[in-house]
Amino acid sequence: MRASTKFRWAAGFLLVLHVVVIFAGFIAPYDYQSQDRLHPFAPPARVHLVDCSGKLHLHPFVYGLKDSGQGFGSYAADCSQVLPLRFFVRGDEYSLLGIFHSTLHLFGVDAPAQVKVLGSDGFGRDQFSRLLYGGQVSLFAGLLAALLALSGALLVGAISGLYGGVTDDALMRLAEVAVAVPSFYLLLAVRSLLPLRTGPVVAFLLVVCIIGFLSWARPARLVRGVVLSGRERNFVLAARGFGASRSYLLRRHLMPMTFPVLITQMVVLVPQFILAEVLLSFLGLGISEPFPSWGNMLAYAQQYHILVSYGWMLAPGLMLLPVILAYHVLADALQEKLQLTA
Amino acid sequence: MRLLALILLGAAWAQSGTQPDFLLSAAAPGNMGGKLVVSIRSEPRTFNPVTAVDQVSVGIISRTMADLIHINRGSQKTEPALARSWTASKDGTVFTVKLRRGLKFSDGAPFDADDVVFSFKVYLDEKVHSPHRDLLMIGNKPIRVEKLDKFTVRFIFPSSYAPLERLFDTLPMLPRHLLENDYRDGKIADAWGLNTPPDKIAGLGPFRVKEFVPGQRVVLEKNPYYWKADSKGQKLPYLDGITFLIVPNQDAQVVRFEAGDTQIISGLSGDNFAALEPEQQTRHFKLYDAGPGLEYNFLMFNLNDDTGKYPEVARRQKWFRDVRFRQAVSAAIDRTAIVRLVYHGRATPLATHVSPGNKLWFNHAIPAPVHSPDKAKQLLKAAAFSWNSKGALMDSSGEPVEFTILVSSSNQQRMQMATLILEDLKQIGITAHVVSMEGRAAVDRVLNSHEYDSVIMGLASGDVDPTPDNNVWMSNGQTHLWHLGEKTPATPWEAELDRLLEKQLITLSYAERKELYDRFQQIEAEQLPMIYLATPSVLVGAQENLGNFQPAVIEQYTLWNAEELFWHTPGKH
Numbered sequence: 001m002r003a004s005t006k007f008r009w010a011a012g013f014l015l016v017l018h019v020v021v022i023f024a025g026f027i028a029p030y031d032y033q034s035q036d037r038l039h040p041f042a043p044p045a046r047v048h049l050v051d052c053s054g055k056l057h058l059h060p061f062v063y064g065l066k067d068s069g070q071g072f073g074s075y076a077a078d079c080s081q082v083l084p085l086r087f088f089v090r091g092d093e094y095s096l097l098g099i100f101h102s103t104l105h106l107f108g109v110d111a112p113a114q115v116k117v118l119g120s121d122g123f124g125r126d127q128f129s130r131l132l133y134g135g136q137v138s139l140f141a142g143l144l145a146a147l148l149a150l151s152g153a154l155l156v157g158a159i160s161g162l163y164g165g166v167t168d169d170a171l172m173r174l175a176e177v178a179v180a181v182p183s184f185y186l187l188l189a190v191r192s193l194l195p196l197r198t199g200p201v202v203a204f205l206l207v208v209c210i211i212g213f214l215s216w217a218r219p220a221r222l223v224r225g226v227v228l229s230g231r232e233r234n235f236v237l238a239a240r241g242f243g244a245s246r247s248y249l250l251r252r253h254l255m256p257m258t259f260p261v262l263i264t265q266m267v268v269l270v271p272q273f274i275l276a277e278v279l280l281s282f283l284g285l286g287i288s289e290p291f292p293s294w295g296n297m298l299a300y301a302q303q304y305h306i307l308v309s310y311g312w313m314l315a316p317g318l319m320l321l322p323v324i325l326a327y328h329v330l331a332d333a334l335q336e337k338l339q340l341t342a
Numbered sequence: 343m344r345l346l347a348l349i350l351l352g353a354a355w356a357q358s359g360t361q362p363d364f365l366l367s368a369a370a371p372g373n374m375g376g377k378l379v380v381s382i383r384s385e386p387r388t389f390n391p392v393t394a395v396d397q398v399s400v401g402i403i404s405r406t407m408a409d410l411i412h413i414n415r416g417s418q419k420t421e422p423a424l425a426r427s428w429t430a431s432k433d434g435t436v437f438t439v440k441l442r443r444g445l446k447f448s449d450g451a452p453f454d455a456d457d458v459v460f461s462f463k464v465y466l467d468e469k470v471h472s473p474h475r476d477l478l479m480i481g482n483k484p485i486r487v488e489k490l491d492k493f494t495v496r497f498i499f500p501s502s503y504a505p506l507e508r509l510f511d512t513l514p515m516l517p518r519h520l521l522e523n524d525y526r527d528g529k530i531a532d533a534w535g536l537n538t539p540p541d542k543i544a545g546l547g548p549f550r551v552k553e554f555v556p557g558q559r560v561v562l563e564k565n566p567y568y569w570k571a572d573s574k575g576q577k578l579p580y581l582d583g584i585t586f587l588i589v590p591n592q593d594a595q596v597v598r599f600e601a602g603d604t605q606i607i608s609g610l611s612g613d614n615f616a617a618l619e620p621e622q623q624t625r626h627f628k629l630y631d632a633g634p635g636l637e638y639n640f641l642m643f644n645l646n647d648d649t650g651k652y653p654e655v656a657r658r659q660k661w662f663r664d665v666r667f668r669q670a671v672s673a674a675i676d677r678t679a680i681v682r683l684v685y686h687g688r689a690t691p692l693a694t695h696v697s698p699g700n701k702l703w704f705n706h707a708i709p710a711p712v713h714s715p716d717k718a719k720q721l722l723k724a725a726a727f728s729w730n731s732k733g734a735l736m737d738s739s740g741e742p743v744e745f746t747i748l749v750s751s752s753n754q755q756r757m758q759m760a761t762l763i764l765e766d767l768k769q770i771g772i773t774a775h776v777v778s779m780e781g782r783a784a785v786d787r788v789l790n791s792h793e794y795d796s797v798i799m800g801l802a803s804g805d806v807d808p809t810p811d812n813n814v815w816m817s818n819g820q821t822h823l824w825h826l827g828e829k830t831p832a833t834p835w836e837a838e839l840d841r842l843l844e845k846q847l848i849t850l851s852y853a854e855r856k857e858l859y860d861r862f863q864q865i866e867a868e869q870l871p872m873i874y875l876a877t878p879s880v881l882v883g884a885q886e887n888l889g890n891f892q893p894a895v896i897e898q899y900t901l902w903n904a905e906e907l908f909w910h911t912p913g914k915h
Contacts, residue, residue, distance in 0.1 A: 035765050037679050072616055072686045122683055123761060188783055196654070196746045196794065197775045282751045282780060289761045289776045303754060304593035305617035 007333035010326040017323065021135035025094030028129035029108040029115060033290035034092060036114060036124030039065060041073035041310045044119040044127075052079035060085045062115050073309065083109040119312035121300070125290075131315055134292035138316075139323070141207050141293075142274040146266050148212030150219055154262065157223025158250055161231065172224065178217040186214075187283045200291050207286050211273050219265045223258050230257045260335050267331040271324045294320065362444035363426060364571045371572040372580045372889045372908025376915035380606045380901070381589040381598055386560060389543055389551055390534040391514040392464055395473050397897075400512075402560055402586060405904050406448070407514030408546035408569075410439055410458070411507045415894030415902040418701055418806045420507045424453070424515055424546060424569075434502035434850045441493040446567040447517045449544035455489040460518040462487040464525055471531065474513055477810065502848045504855055505807045517544045548579040548905035560586040570905055580889075580908035584901070599883060600625060605915070606888070608900040610881035611755065612686035618883065632880040632893040634690040634699035639756065639800040640872035641675070641747065641763060643668060645825040646792040647832070658745050658795055661737060666725035668870040673718040674770045675763055677711055680876050684758045688881060692874035694863040699877065699895040700806045703856065705863040711874070718770045735771035744773040745795035748787060751778040756798045759875060763798075788823060798875075799823070804897060808859055809847060815862075816840055824871045835869045887911055 020027060036042075045062040052063075064081030068074045089108040095101045109115045118127040160171040190210065198206065230236060236253050244252075278295035280286035287293040294316035300306070301313035386399040391407050394400050412423040422428075425439045445453040465474045466484045478485050483500035490496050503509070520542065524533040534543050540551040546569070549562035563583040570578040587604060589595045596614050599607040600621065610618070615629060622628060643662035649655045661667045677691035690698055693711045698704050726738040735743040749760045760776045767774045777794075779787075787794045804810045813819040817831040817840050831837035839862060846858040882893045882900050887910040893899050901907075909915050 033765070035762075037676075037683060037762075040683050071619075072682075122758065123765075188780065191779065191783065192791075196748075196777055281778065283783075288751075288778045289757060290764060300754075302593075303613065304596050305611075305613035308617050 003333050003336045006329050007337075010329035010333065013322065013326045014330070017135070018139060021132055021139055023096065024129070024132035024136055025096055026102070026104065027106045028094075028126070028132045029089075029091060029105050030126040030129045031092035031094065032125065032130045032133040032292050034125065036120065036126075039075070039114075039116075039120055039124040040122045041313075042075060042116055042120040042124065043310075044312050045115050045117055046077075047085065047117075051082065052077075057082075057084075062109065064113050081113065083113050083115065085109060085115065118315050119310070121297075121313060122306075127312060127315060130292040130297060131294075131319065134294045134297055134316060135319070137204060137207075137287050137291070137293035138274045138277065138295060141204060141211070141277055142270040144208045145211035145215075145273045145276075146269040148208060149215045149269060150262050150266060152212065152216030153219035153223050153265075154255070154258065156216065157220040158227050158254065158258070160220070161224040161227025162246060162250060162254065164228075168224070172221070175217040175220050178214075181214075183214050184283075187280070187285055191283060191285055194285075200287065203285070203287055203291075207277050207280055210280060210285060211276050215269065215273075219262070219269075222261050222265065226258045226261055227254050230254050256338070259338055263331045263334050263338075267324075267327045270327055271320060274320065274323075362446070362569060363442035364569055364577075365422065365442070367570050367572050367578060367906055369572065369890045369903065369906040371574040371576065372906070373910065373912045374576060374580050374908075375582055375912035376580075376909035377583045377585065378581050378606065378888075378904075378907065378915070379585045379587060379604045380608075381595045381604045382560075382586045383588075383590055383592070383595070385557065385588055386536065386554075386586075388535055389538065389554075390531070391516065391545070392470060392472050392474075392533075393531050401898060401901070402562070403514065403545075404512060404547070404898060405549045405562055405584060405901060406543070406545040406547040406551060406565075409510055409513050410441075410515065411510040413508060413511040413805065413896070415896050415898065416892055418896065420511070425510070428507065430506060434504070434506060435499045437497040437499065437506065438490070439495050439497065441495065442569060443493055445546065445569045447519075447544040447546060448550035448565040448567055449517070449520070449541065450567060451517060451519050451544070453515070453517075453546060454492050455495050457515055457518045458495045459487055459489050460522065460525075461514070461516040464516060464521070464530060465513070467525075469528065470525075477509060477513075502850060504847055504849055505809045506850075508805060508807050508809075511805070515546055520544055549584055552583065558588055560588075562586075568905065572906075579905035580912075581904070584904060599627070602885075605885040606882070606891075606900050607884075608880075608882040608893070610883065612684070612688040612878065612881065615688060615881045615883075616686045622886075626886050627883050628886045629881065629883040630891075630893045631688060632882065632895050632899065634697045634877045635802070635880040635895045635899075636697055636699055636804075636806070636877070636897075637800055637802040638692055638695045638697060638877050639759065639798065639875045640692075640695070641671070641759075641796055641798050641875060642824050642872045643796045644792060644794050645832075645871070646827075647825070648827075649792055652793050655793060655795060657741075661743060661745075662796070664725050665869055666721045667727075668873060669868075670718040670721040670725070670770065671767065671772075672711060672870055672873045673714050673721065674766050674772075675711075675873065675875070676713040676766050677876055678713065679762055679766075680759055683762065684755050685876065685878050688879040689876045690879070691876050694866045695801075695803075695811075695872065695874055696863055697877040699880075700803070702806050702852075703808060703859055705860040707860065708863055708867050715766075715769045722770065729771050733771050734773065742773070743771070744775070746775045746777045748777050748779060748784050748794045748797040750781040750784045750799075752781045753800075755878075756800065760798055789821075789826065792826070802897070806896065808843070808855075808862075812843060812847075816843055833869075835865050836871075839865060 042065055047060050047062055049060055050056050061082050061084045063077035064083055065075040066078040068076040085107055087107050089105055090103045091105045091108055093103050116126045120127055156171050160168045239249060275295055277286050277293055278299045281288050281296050297316045306313050382398045384398050386402050387396055388394050388399050391403045394403050409423050410425040411420050414421050424442060426442045428439045430437050447453055464470055465472045466478055480500050480503050486498040488496045521530060521533060524530045536554055543551050548565055548568045550565045552563040553561040564579055568578055589598055595607060598604045618629060681689045681691060691711055693708045696704050728736050730736055737743055747760050749756050764774050764776060788797055813821050817828040817836045825832055831840055842858050842862045846855045849855050880895045880899050884891045889908045889910055890906040892903060894902055
């Protein structure tokens with residue numbers, strides 16, 4: 001595949017995914033926190049066209065669940081309960097971007113029955129709905145935190161590399177301190193300074209800021225290295241000789257040199273940050289129950305009994321794979337493009 | 343020279359002449375030989391019974407040590423151990439113990455009354471800081487220990503003391519010949535660390551330390567001088583040794599057990615129990631549900647009165663202090679859902695902190711808690727709460743009722759309870775928020791800063807007897823969690839609880855004590871200083887050809903009778 005095609009695929013996929021999670025309220029059939037206590041760990045619903053007696057239906061449908069009598073969390077399809085899939089149904093209220101309020105959902109079945117296309121968790125909450133809502137947190141937190149960390153890195157690294165001398169020393173010692181700070185205790189301290197309850201938006205921004213703040217230092221050193229070596233390149237020296245100002249050098253020559261490094265860093269950091277959010281919620285700083293994020297959904301799925309019996313709980317992990325892959329492809333393609341233009 | 347040899351010979355003769363005073367085990371006789379491997383979740387911190395507090399160290403040390411009088415984990419009653427018999431004076435203040443004769447420590451040195459006196463001297467010494475000291479102080483006065491003759495010891499209690507002989511359980515008798523020098527030098531707290539050569543450590547338990555490999559395992563071997571025998575006259579223990587493998591997390595422990603690397607697993611969660619259940623036949627192990635244990639999980643509101651620093655908390659406390667509010671929250675909670683979804687059915691809903699697993703003290707007259715949002719609403723209405731048009735609960739000044747529930751994020755089960763309670767409270771119009779926090783940070787808020795609205799926690803009683811839990815229930819107790827540091831009881835019912843506890847402590851008849859404690863539980867169930875949720879069942883598993891395996895609901899769930907465990911096919915292990 002040509003680089004540009006790959007780029008288009010990857011960018012398209014990421015774009016669609018981000019749009020889908022933004023519209024989670026509409027696409028998800030249920031609220032992320034509505035519990036169905038009679039159906040913990042319900043398996044993913046199968047969509048049928050042919051019913052138990054072999055009759056063909058034109059309208060796709062799912063079966064209701066009944067207890068299979070084999071103990072906790074085991075179900076069998078209830079052939080007497082045919083639930084036709086309906087589109088544009090009314091259900092739980094949600095808000096889009098905090099502005100529009102609606103009860104219209106893309107699909108669903110007649111209440112009180114529920115359709116769980118990715119099964120349910122231990123509280124009977126719809127895994128598909130949670131996956132979409134969780135994506136809102138994870139995808140954007142990862143992306144924003146990475147952008148934040150890398151802007152910091154670029155700023156500090158570029159100044160440090162360009163000016164050298166005392167400035168360089170001071171900034172790099174600062175970066176070393178930032179790397180060496182025992183983040184665990186720092187996070188505990190941050191938590192104790194905050195009020196007991198942090199709303200979901202505050203929690204989200206907090207996650208972005210904390211992760212961004214804790215991880216600017218390493219990429220900053222990389223950027224500094226690139227700028228430092230770039231400063232001595234012949235064409236840069238030539239530009240300087242012609243009287244180019246520092247800011248011109250930085251803009252025109254040095255910053256573009258750092259882009260490949262930054263983009264590679266970005267691709268590495270985004271998935272890392274999606275998972276870092278788990279650690280934060282463990283320390284009481286992230287997104288906590290009942291709000292979902294891919295990180296805390298995966299942390300929940302780590303339990304042995306879930307791993308052996310309820311494979312669908314790993315859906316957020318499976319979602320991470322194409323996301324990470326797409327970011328990598330994107331980075332490769334971008335790098336190629338930049339090299340071509342350079 | 344010849345004379346000396348004769349004397350030595352004579353001594354040896356005399357020694358073998360006095361048959362050691364064996365205790366006859368009531369368990370079914372088994373086969374000698376074989377080894378047992380079990381997992382522990384961390385390295386022990388010490389082999390020193392004087393200072394050990396963490397569960398892992400205590401678990402290992404208990405296998406190498408013995409007490410005077412022991413609580414049988416099966417019957418929950420006391421039975422003779424190193425003490426052969428005992429008598430108590432009528433008022434329960436003087437307690438005379440006759441020791442078994444001819445017993446030896448695991449290094450072969452003889453055991454007598456001097457070791458007992460020495461042990462108590464060490465435990466009671468303030469400078470040693472032994473965790474056992476608190477239990478030996480009755481009304482702030484220490485018990486006195488006197489040697490009457492080589493095999494008789496007298497204990498004098500400062501006042502009559504109801505639990506009496508239960509006091510001696512898991513109080514290890516120390517070898518004076520090995521520890522006296524350390525004690526005299528003030529170094530006994532540092533003695534018997536993990537680096538001590540095993541031959542310098544000795545006790546009266548069925549096993550002795552053989553090897554410790556840091557980060558990997560602790561190996562115990564059979565104590566050849568142990569003082570129990572079975573009905574066939576075989577000397578216990580049956581097993582040649584026990585190996586404790588260090589396997590840090592429970593899921594990994596489950597995998598090791600499943601693979602047969604370890605032969606006993608304890609502390610299984612309901613879900614892991616369910617996951618292992620279908621494999622019992624093919625993998626030749628058996629899982630046991632020993633019934634409700636002594637751990638109680640609860641939701642507790644902050645009733646401390648030093649919360650002025652946190653106006654948010656202080657403002658909400660006027661709701662929490664109203665007993666009708668607490669009762670309403672209790673009625674709104676669906677405990678059967680907790681039992682079903684969190685514990686997969688392997689738990690029991692609680693009305694008080696005393697679990698039905700406590701056979702001797704559970705009050706059967708208290709009805710099981712009923713889930714009734716309607717009753718909750720009635721209670722709230724009676725307490726002048728109301729609902730707005732959206733169904734949100736408002737207090738009498740028109741403020742919406744909203745509070746946070748603190749929970750330790752390392753405990754999956756309590757996290758899940760919080761999620762369920764959140765939804766339950768929504769049904770009666772209360773908006774609650776879960777604040778999950780790293781375990782130590784959460785405990786710090788409860789014990790020290792008092793900055794929390796409510797918290798989900800769990801405690802485990804160490805013994806079935808009410809007394810060891812006094813520090814939680816007495817209003818001036820160190821861990822009187824909902825309201826710490828009360829100088830005088832803050833409420834009339836707390837004063838009444840104090841009175842009942844103090845009275846039962848000096849009442850000697852079980853029937854009278856039970857009556858007092860029944861009343862205690864009744865008040866607890868009405869006033870709900872904690873909203874009791876559920877007590878998980880004790881779930882364990884063992885290879886099916888392990889004989890005499892009898893899981894108990896008191897701590898040391900599985901290895902409490904390690905000396906009686908045996909393999910039906912010893913050659914294979």
